[in-house]
Amino acid sequence: MTNEASTPGVEAVASSVASAERRPIDVMSLYPNDMNIYGDSGNVLVIRRRLALYGYEPVMHYYNQGDAWPERVDMILGGGGQDSGQGKIIDDFFTRADLLRSLAADGVPMLMICGMYQLFGEYFETSEGRRLDGIGVIGAYTVGQDVRMIGNLVERSDDFGDVIGYENHSGQTFLRDGVAPLGRVDADGRGNNGEDHTEGARVNNVIGTYMHGSLLPKNPKIADFLITKAVERRYGVFEPRVTEDARAELDRLEKFASEARRVAAGRPR
Amino acid sequence: MVKSNGQAGLAADDVDVRQAVAAPRRPWTAFATPAIGKGVRALSRLLKHGGSAFPGKIVEQVDPGFLARTLAQLPLGVVLVSGTNGKTTTTRMVASMLRSLGLKVFTNPTGSNFTRGVVSALLTEVSMGGRLDADIAVLELDEAYAVHFVRQVRPRYALLLNVMRDQLDRFGEIDNTARLLSHVAETTTGTVVLNREDPRIARLADVVPSRTGVYYFGLSDDLRPFFPTDDDMHRKDAGADAATAEGAKPDRPVRPALPALPADVVLTKVGDHHADFLMDGRVYSTDVRLEGVYNLFNAAAALAVVRAVAADAIDAAGVIGKDIHPTDDDLIAAVAEVTPAFGRGESIDVNGTEVELLLVKNPMGFRLALTSFDPAGHDTMIVINDEYADGRDMSWLWDVDFTGLRGTGVGMVSGVRAWDMALRLGYDEVAVGDVDPDIDAAVDAFLAKDGGRPKRIYCTYTSMLKVRAHLGRIADVADAGVGRE
Numbered sequence: 129m130t131n132e133a134s135t136p137g138v139e140a141v142a143s144s145v146a147s148a149e150r151r152p153i154d155v156m157s158l159y160p161n162d163m164n165i166y167g168d169s170g171n172v173l174v175i176r177r178r179l180a181l182y183g184y185e186p187v188m189h190y191y192n193q194g195d196a197w198p199e200r201v202d203m204i205l206g207g208g209g210q211d212s213g214q215g216k217i218i219d220d221f222f223t224r225a226d227l228l229r230s231l232a233a234d235g236v237p238m239l240m241i242c243g244m245y246q247l248f249g250e251y252f253e254t255s256e257g258r259r260l261d262g263i264g265v266i267g268a269y270t271v272g273q274d275v276r277m278i279g280n281l282v283e284r285s286d287d288f289g290d291v292i293g294y295e296n297h298s299g300q301t302f303l304r305d306g307v308a309p310l311g312r313v314d315a316d317g318r319g320n321n322g323e324d325h326t327e328g329a330r331v332n333n334v335i336g337t338y339m340h341g342s343l344l345p346k347n348p349k350i351a352d353f354l355i356t357k358a359v360e361r362r363y364g365v366f367e368p369r370v371t372e373d374a375r376a377e378l379d380r381l382e383k384f385a386s387e388a389r390r391v392a393a394g395r396p397r
Numbered sequence: 398m399v400k401s402n403g404q405a406g407l408a409a410d411d412v413d414v415r416q417a418v419a420a421p422r423r424p425w426t427a428f429a430t431p432a433i434g435k436g437v438r439a440l441s442r443l444l445k446h447g448g449s450a451f452p453g454k455i456v457e458q459v460d461p462g463f464l465a466r467t468l469a470q471l472p473l474g475v476v477l478v479s480g481t482n483g484k485t486t487t488t489r490m491v492a493s494m495l496r497s498l499g500l501k502v503f504t505n506p507t508g509s510n511f512t513r514g515v516v517s518a519l520l521t522e523v524s525m526g527g528r529l530d531a532d533i534a535v536l537e538l539d540e541a542y543a544v545h546f547v548r549q550v551r552p553r554y555a556l557l558l559n560v561m562r563d564q565l566d567r568f569g570e571i572d573n574t575a576r577l578l579s580h581v582a583e584t585t586t587g588t589v590v591l592n593r594e595d596p597r598i599a600r601l602a603d604v605v606p607s608r609t610g611v612y613y614f615g616l617s618d619d620l621r622p623f624f625p626t627d628d629d630m631h632r633k634d635a636g637a638d639a640a641t642a643e644g645a646k647p648d649r650p651v652r653p654a655l656p657a658l659p660a661d662v663v664l665t666k667v668g669d670h671h672a673d674f675l676m677d678g679r680v681y682s683t684d685v686r687l688e689g690v691y692n693l694f695n696a697a698a699a700l701a702v703v704r705a706v707a708a709d710a711i712d713a714a715g716v717i718g719k720d721i722h723p724t725d726d727d728l729i730a731a732v733a734e735v736t737p738a739f740g741r742g743e744s745i746d747v748n749g750t751e752v753e754l755l756l757v758k759n760p761m762g763f764r765l766a767l768t769s770f771d772p773a774g775h776d777t778m779i780v781i782n783d784e785y786a787d788g789r790d791m792s793w794l795w796d797v798d799f800t801g802l803r804g805t806g807v808g809m810v811s812g813v814r815a816w817d818m819a820l821r822l823g824y825d826e827v828a829v830g831d832v833d834p835d836i837d838a839a840v841d842a843f844l845a846k847d848g849g850r851p852k853r854i855y856c857t858y859t860s861m862l863k864v865r866a867h868l869g870r871i872a873d874v875a876d877a878g879v880g881r882e
């Protein structure tokens with residue numbers, strides 16, 4: 129196994145392909161110390177594992193406030209946080225705002241869950257009327273409300289089919305005209321704002337959503353979309369090299385995921 | 398901002414409970430309350446009414462002062478135990494240790510950790526005249542109900558264990574859970590005992606009233622990595638290499654060194670059914686019957702609060718009519734005698750096969766259980782339900798590191814969310830034998846494997862009840878989690 133991870137917070141994982149050619153993909157987990165409530169680390173694990181099974185070499189960067197920005201980033205994953213967690217990262221986040229905007233515009237795939245989804249929008253207005261800025265990658269704004277939207281959720285997405293997850297948020301997010309939602313929900317009282325039946329947002333290769341559970345394990349299509357975009361951007365074309373063992377493992381995960389999706393879709397809210 | 402309104406349906410949060418301790422309203426019918434309550438209880442048993450808290454509900458309505466009035470008789474007051482993990486076992490330990498010291502103890506039965514459950518339990522204990530024959534009460538209360546409780550009854554002692562991510566869909570966020578416990582700390586009249594290793598708990602010392610004492614229990618430096626706090630756990634996820642089987646990779650310190658608060662009781666060494674405790678500069682070594690390393694830390698917590706009670710009991714000898722002079726050796730002997738509670742590492746003989754049941758409620762508990770019990774030598778089964786009492790959100794499974802099971806694999810996965818669990822194990826590269834959401838069928842198939850090889854079953858709360866009920870049909874198993882210890 130090749131391991132060039134001598135810097136703290138960086139690590140390379142052996143790819144499952146016995147090839148002399150290394151094909152690293154640099155994956156960043158954004159603020160994992162303070163923004164990974166509700167199992168958001170599950171998304172990071174899924175990306176890392178699937179990259180390896182496809183014959184790429186995931187190089188993981190765990191970026192926290194104050195850390196040096198890595199030389200290369202092919203994908204960014206962000207999660208939800210508590211008020212206190214958001215308070216801790218916010219200053220650093222604004223110093224990285226231009227960088228994140230340019231990477232997003234340049235097609236770097238990103239998945240932003242819950243709190244980071246809101247911070248990738250334009251602003252958040254608390255129920256007391258206090259306004260907190262976001263970085264405006266996603267044309268959306270959020271207003272605080274007293275009612276929490278919480279529970280199992282299925283949304284229908286043109287690109288990914290049914291997206292299965294669990295939402296838990298009190299902010300109401302509204303998309304600007306022309307901004308595509310990640311999916312649509314059937315009933316009131318759920319999704320982005322409980323009113324317009326949208327959930328999440330998709331801008332270029334950036335996905336924002338309230339879905340956790342964790343999101344990617346039960347929605348491998350979204351995981352593979354992020355992986356494909358990251359690989360295409362770096363190497364031009366997505367060419368998985370899957371060993372026999374890796375194929376068996378991907379099949380096993382596919383079976384578990386499809387059964388878990390079926391069960392989750394039928395559970396009470 | 399995302400959880401700016403993290404409080405999920407608990408109106409108590411912003412009430413200043415220091416002012417809210419209610420003067421017990423005593424209705425003219427109060428003399429009849431024990432009789433009414435006992436009558437309802439007998440009737441509900443006769444009718445096989447499911448909820449053991451039902452009589453409590455009736456009494457709360459007809460005589461809301463009953464709880465405070467009854468507990469006010471206790472010469473040594475109330476010990477309130479709360480926190481996310483370890484409440485049940487710790488409460489049991491405290492009660493058992495106080496009994497060993499010769500005190501008469503009232504405690505709430507396993508699982509009824511809400512005010513109404515306490516009222517119901519009191520009804521079975523009081524005389525028709527309303528007298529409670531006990532010196533002290535040791536009550537386990539869920540974080541949210543602890544707030545309701547302290548509005549009615551000020552505890553003399555509070556033992557606050559930890560705050561972890563547990564059923565966040567109920568409590569909002571963990572900072573909020575800490576806020577709930579701060580109401581307990583600020584209403585306690587005698588001694589507050591805090592976990593110095595959990596920053597959110599240690600910080601509660603700031604709100605303890607000036608005349609109330611503060612004691613801490615803690616860990617020696619070398620034991621801290623065995624007992625990560627909620628923050629440590631997420632820091633580890635964030636930085637450690639989960640792809641390596643050995644787990645922790647110290648490329649950054651597990652926890653920044655805390656300014657050492659003076660601890661009354663420190664756990665300094667853990668072994669197989671063995672522990673060392675440091676108290677007043679002396680190390681006490683003892684065997685224990687409790688299962689799991691985390692229960693040894695709970696024992697340190699129990700020791701700290703029992704020491705505080707014991708000191709007061711000496712002064713109160715006249716009031717309680719007993720001369721109690723326990724030494725620390727007596728307390729350690731009492732720790733050695735405590736037995737595991739329902740679902741906390743109990744071992745059941747099922748027709749010649751040893752079956753160990755472990756209750757897992759949240760990521761930290763699951764993690765500690767997995768690191769406490771060596772999977773080698775046992776077949777492992779995991780049962781995950783998602784009923785309200787278990788938590789509907791499956792996200793928590795992704796906060797547990799299962800790589801320690803790679804060597805043995807998991808023989809059977811069951812419960813409503815069996816496939817979610819299998820998927821979780823799949824991504825941690827753990828082999829999965831069979832998956833069957835039907836708990837009864839899965840238990841049968843699991844027990845039939847490998848003849849008499851010992852079995853270990855990890856269960857969420859409602860799946861534990863089902864597994865026990867099923868085992869009860871095929872073997873002799875004590876009633877599941879209801880009634881007195």
